[in-house]
Amino acid sequence: MKDHKSGIIFWVLSLVFSTASFANDRLEHFLSLSFEELINLETTIATATKQKLSKVPAVVTVITQQDIKATGATNLADILEGVPGVQIRIDPFGNRPLIHFRGSKATQTLLMVNGTPIKDLMWVFGIFWKGLPVSIIDRIEIIRGPGSAIFGADAFAGVLNIITKTAGKIEDSEVAIRVGSFATKTGWIQHGTTINGFDIGFTAELHDTAGYEPFIVSDGQTKRDQTFNSTASLAPDTVNYGWHGEDIRFSLAKGNWRFQGDYTSHNDLQTGMTGASVFDPLTHASDSRYNIDLLYNNTSFHPDWMLNAKLGYQNLKYSSGPGFQEKPSGYTDNTGTYPDGILNQMRSAERRVAIETSGLFSGINKHAIVVGAGYSWEDLYYVEQWVNSGLGPDGVMLPAGGPLVDISDTAYAFAPEKTRKITHLFLEDIWSISDDWELTAGFRYDDYSDFGPTYNPRLALVWQSSQTLTTKLMVGQAFRAPSYQELFAETSRALPNDQLDAERSLTIDLSFSYTASRNLQLSLNLFNFEQSDIIQAIDIAGLSKKQFNNTGNHTIKGVELEARWQARNNLFFSGNYSIRDQQNDGFRNYQLSDQEAYIRADWGFLPKWNWNIQSNWLNERPRPETDSRPPLDDHFITDTTLRYTEQNWEFAASVRNLFDVDAREYSTGSIEEDLPLPERNFYIEMRYDF
Amino acid sequence: MHLCLLACVPQAVIAAEQNDSDLFKAAFIFNFAKLTSWPVYTWDTPDAALILCTAGKDKLVDELKQLNGKLIKGHPVSIQSLENRPLSENNCHVLLVATSEQPRFKGILKSLPIQPVLTVSELSGFATDGGIIEIFRKNNRTRFLINLDVARHSGLKISSRLLSMATVIGNRETP
Numbered sequence: 001m002k003d004h005k006s007g008i009i010f011w012v013l014s015l016v017f018s019t020a021s022f023a024n025d026r027l028e029h030f031l032s033l034s035f036e037e038l039i040n041l042e043t044t045i046a047t048a049t050k051q052k053l054s055k056v057p058a059v060v061t062v063i064t065q066q067d068i069k070a071t072g073a074t075n076l077a078d079i080l081e082g083v084p085g086v087q088i089r090i091d092p093f094g095n096r097p098l099i100h101f102r103g104s105k106a107t108q109t110l111l112m113v114n115g116t117p118i119k120d121l122m123w124v125f126g127i128f129w130k131g132l133p134v135s136i137i138d139r140i141e142i143i144r145g146p147g148s149a150i151f152g153a154d155a156f157a158g159v160l161n162i163i164t165k166t167a168g169k170i171e172d173s174e175v176a177i178r179v180g181s182f183a184t185k186t187g188w189i190q191h192g193t194t195i196n197g198f199d200i201g202f203t204a205e206l207h208d209t210a211g212y213e214p215f216i217v218s219d220g221q222t223k224r225d226q227t228f229n230s231t232a233s234l235a236p237d238t239v240n241y242g243w244h245g246e247d248i249r250f251s252l253a254k255g256n257w258r259f260q261g262d263y264t265s266h267n268d269l270q271t272g273m274t275g276a277s278v279f280d281p282l283t284h285a286s287d288s289r290y291n292i293d294l295l296y297n298n299t300s301f302h303p304d305w306m307l308n309a310k311l312g313y314q315n316l317k318y319s320s321g322p323g324f325q326e327k328p329s330g331y332t333d334n335t336g337t338y339p340d341g342i343l344n345q346m347r348s349a350e351r352r353v354a355i356e357t358s359g360l361f362s363g364i365n366k367h368a369i370v371v372g373a374g375y376s377w378e379d380l381y382y383v384e385q386w387v388n389s390g391l392g393p394d395g396v397m398l399p400a401g402g403p404l405v406d407i408s409d410t411a412y413a414f415a416p417e418k419t420r421k422i423t424h425l426f427l428e429d430i431w432s433i434s435d436d437w438e439l440t441a442g443f444r445y446d447d448y449s450d451f452g453p454t455y456n457p458r459l460a461l462v463w464q465s466s467q468t469l470t471t472k473l474m475v476g477q478a479f480r481a482p483s484y485q486e487l488f489a490e491t492s493r494a495l496p497n498d499q500l501d502a503e504r505s506l507t508i509d510l511s512f513s514y515t516a517s518r519n520l521q522l523s524l525n526l527f528n529f530e531q532s533d534i535i536q537a538i539d540i541a542g543l544s545k546k547q548f549n550n551t552g553n554h555t556i557k558g559v560e561l562e563a564r565w566q567a568r569n570n571l572f573f574s575g576n577y578s579i580r581d582q583q584n585d586g587f588r589n590y591q592l593s594d595q596e597a598y599i600r601a602d603w604g605f606l607p608k609w610n611w612n613i614q615s616n617w618l619n620e621r622p623r624p625e626t627d628s629r630p631p632l633d634d635h636f637i638t639d640t641t642l643r644y645t646e647q648n649w650e651f652a653a654s655v656r657n658l659f660d661v662d663a664r665e666y667s668t669g670s671i672e673e674d675l676p677l678p679e680r681n682f683y684i685e686m687r688y689d690f
Numbered sequence: 691m692h693l694c695l696l697a698c699v700p701q702a703v704i705a706a707e708q709n710d711s712d713l714f715k716a717a718f719i720f721n722f723a724k725l726t727s728w729p730v731y732t733w734d735t736p737d738a739a740l741i742l743c744t745a746g747k748d749k750l751v752d753e754l755k756q757l758n759g760k761l762i763k764g765h766p767v768s769i770q771s772l773e774n775r776p777l778s779e780n781n782c783h784v785l786l787v788a789t790s791e792q793p794r795f796k797g798i799l800k801s802l803p804i805q806p807v808l809t810v811s812e813l814s815g816f817a818t819d820g821g822i823i824e825i826f827r828k829n830n831r832t833r834f835l836i837n838l839d840v841a842r843h844s845g846l847k848i849s850s851r852l853l854s855m856a857t858v859i860g861n862r863e864t865p
Contacts, residue, residue: 030717171724
């Protein structure tokens with residue numbers, strides 16, 4: 001959809017690279033766009049900002065295919081480590097790479113592929129989320145800070161839009177393989193062609209890995225064993241995180257029209273541990289997702305109007321396979337002993353139909369006005385659950401050691417089959433007040449059938465302070481829609497609450513972008529990120545478990561620094577540093593550090609060769625008061641990648657965690673010694689273009 | 691590392707303000723070439739150069755030089771200035787006629803060799819007088835006319851995506 005992004009996404013995000021004002025970067029960026037995008041970009045700039053490019057009203061980063069290749073990233077999660085304020089946190093459940101912006105929750109990140117949010121109703125980030133393969137990625141557009149005034153729900157702390165390689169963009173054909181540590185094997189192909197005036201694009205990737213195998217000394221069951229003098233825990237042992245993935249994308253473009261069909265699935269996915277960090281060797285889960293989109297884009301609909309429209313369908317299916325095994329074999333509690341452990345098999349399916357249309361109006365001098373509206377119908381249409389403990393279909397406690405019982409379509413199933421409908425409207429005006437000043441004002445109105453309406457405005461003032469300095473002041477409000485889990489689904493840990501309202505935030509950003517020289521670009525960003533109505537499971541008198549409620553407020557203040565330096569023609573450095581201040585008020589996310597830094601160097605030491613080294617530092621992570629463990633140590637993880645490009649051939653070799661640092665992911669007390677991150681590992685890659 | 695970056699860099703040189711409209715036009719021309727198909731026999735090898743010739747001088751011609759070496763459908767772009775050599779000596783695939791060539795452009799178009807050349811110019815009347823793509827500016831935006839008859843007669847196929855964004859004209863004077 002890179003040619004026809006839904007609504008304003010295009011017009012706002014296409015300006016993203018404007019932050020880089022190197023002339024070469026600009027041309028590179030222009031050339032990387034499809035022609036439709038280029039025309040849209042020029043129109044936006046021409047109508048609103050008099051062709052000065054460094055003025056996009058947001059804090060943005062763009063990651064290109066060159067960045068991905070140079071740094072040796074193989075998954076979306078790898079490349080995001082280098083973005084200021086972004087932390088990838090590995091979830092012990094399923095080894096999921098959760099994406100956190102600015103010290104916030106992963107559910108407060110909006111993740112889109114070609115402008116389509118890929119979240120699900122039930123679990124938000126996808127219960128078996130494994131990131132995305134880089135072979136499908138053309139570029140990644142990132143906004144730090146709020147985006148609900150444009151994108152709606154969940155654009156709370158940050159927005160990611162992954163632009164995939166589609167028709168008209170894929171110029172050659174490629175076959176490639178990559179093999180590496182942990183028995184990881186990946187193969188992909190891409191092909192682009194034109195047949196009878198139709199541009200056609202195709203990409204496919206197959207991925208198989210045994211996964212890294214962290215050694216866990218004690219798990220969530222260990223402490224229980226100590227208390228009850230039992231021996232059910234499987235710890236100490238290694239956890240298995242193997243999985244198999246497929247990603248297939250097809251696109252077709254002709255004239256103003258574009259069709260895209262995407263299919264992605266995970267199979268034999270070992271979740272390794274439960275959500276409560278108990279060993280679960282049984283689960284071999286699977287999921288599948290397909291998206292079908294029809295897009296229309298007309299850059300010359302009317303002399304003053306450009307038009308975009310999009311109709312999309314998404315279907316998602318999940319199955320936990322023979323698991324989840326919530327407690328190990330031999331588990332005992334006051335109801336008796338469970339020889340097979342406590343089993344909880346969950347299957348669900350969701351579908352979504354969304355339509356959106358928008359226009360860019362340039363008929364008023366010095367204004368670019370974007371207006372749009374859309375409707376989305378989201379349906380959790382299938383819920384199946386089998387259990388061998390807890391309440392049975394008739395509401396009576398199941399006996400310990402009994403068989404699996406079907407509780408689907410009863411009040412005791414993990415979620416009700418339910419539909420959510422969302423209507424939205426948005427309007428944004430980019431007003432070029434004078435040569436040096438530009439004001440962006442916009443709002444978006446979303447009406448949810450379950451929790452009601454929400455209205456999110458934003459305001460951004462951009463000042464071209466001098467030829468080399470751009471100053472931006474931005475204020476934006478955002479919301480996160482409560483998930484089905486929070487609204488309707490009882491879990492082992494919490495009760496739902498259908499009276500929940502959205503989580504809200506108000507963010508103020510002050511940003512300076514300074515072109516120190518032709519080759520050096522610096523930026524400084526200060527923010528104040530105030531959350532309110534935070535949804536948290538809390539104790540409520542008279543209830544057996546905690547219940548989700550809109551609770552208090554939490555404020556995060558931060559500073560982000562970035563530098564990009566083209567030291568020589570063949571030598572490039574970049575780096576960033578972020579620091580945040582947040583109170584220990586019960587809402588602080590202790591899983592994340594308050595400071596992180598990143599540095600990267602690229603050296604083209606010979607023609608056709610590139611050597612990259614990058615290092616990512618996370619500060620130590622303190623514990624909450626209830627946790628007596630010492631703070632988790634800080635760590636540096638360094639990767640290096642060597643790449644050689646011949647006419648049709650390309651070879652790369654990469655070492656990840658080069659110095660074999662014993663880095664840990666912050667884990668709750670259930671994993672006493674915290675989850676070990678992958679040790680030093682390698683891969684080699686070969687591509688052939690024809 | 692930021693401190694080092696700040697301290698290690700020699701005195702800054704202020705970058706000259708770029709003329710973005712010419713940068714855009716250069717990117718447009720790159721896309722024109724991407725969205726045009728030449729006959730299959732045009733290149734001997736898949737990695738042979740796509741020769742982008744320029745006639746005359748102006749800012750756009752200067753800007754266009756940055757496209758040198760960029761790939762279009764696997765062909766590296768080679769920018770060649772015609773200077774005073776006749777067109778027939780160059781194996782041009784694309785020809786940009788600069789604004790300096792106003793008095794001469796009709797002659798240039800008549801001297802085109804037999805093989806297909808995608809002709810592009812900002813000169814007014816270019817597309818109606820035998821050229822293929824005429825770039826013009828309207829409301830601060832880059833727009834373009836395409837003379838489809840000329841393109842077809844020369845053996846070039848122009849993508850529907852490109853045509854959908856152009857003002858398409860025919861021309862009775864085409865040979």
